Amino acid sequence: MTGFFCPEPVVQTSNEIDEIEVGEVLEMLADDPSARSDMESWSKRTGHELVSVDEEDGILRFLIRRTT
Numbered sequence: 001m002t003g004f005f006c007p008e009p010v011v012q013t014s015n016e017i018d019e020i021e022v023g024e025v026l027e028m029l030a031d032d033p034s035a036r037s038d039m040e041s042w043s044k045r046t047g048h049e050l051v052s053v054d055e056e057d058g059i060l061r062f063l064i065r066r067t068t
Helices: 008-017 035-046
Strands: 025-030 049-056 059-065
Touching (some): 008 025, 008 059
16 A cells, blocks of 8 residues: 555555455555554454554555454
8 A cells, every 4th residue: 555645545454354364464565654543543443453563664564463
């Protein structure tokens, strides 16, 4: 999701998480600085586990485990 800004990373993550099995982990990359807080809020709201958030060279790497 690099090059995209709010709300697109959250919208696309919501779509993609439905394509994997419960327990699997989705990787999402974004360069929108607001993506960190957006994804934290989204994971709390949806119940999916935000396993980790790392940042390197302005790119945020999210690992999200599907829980439902």
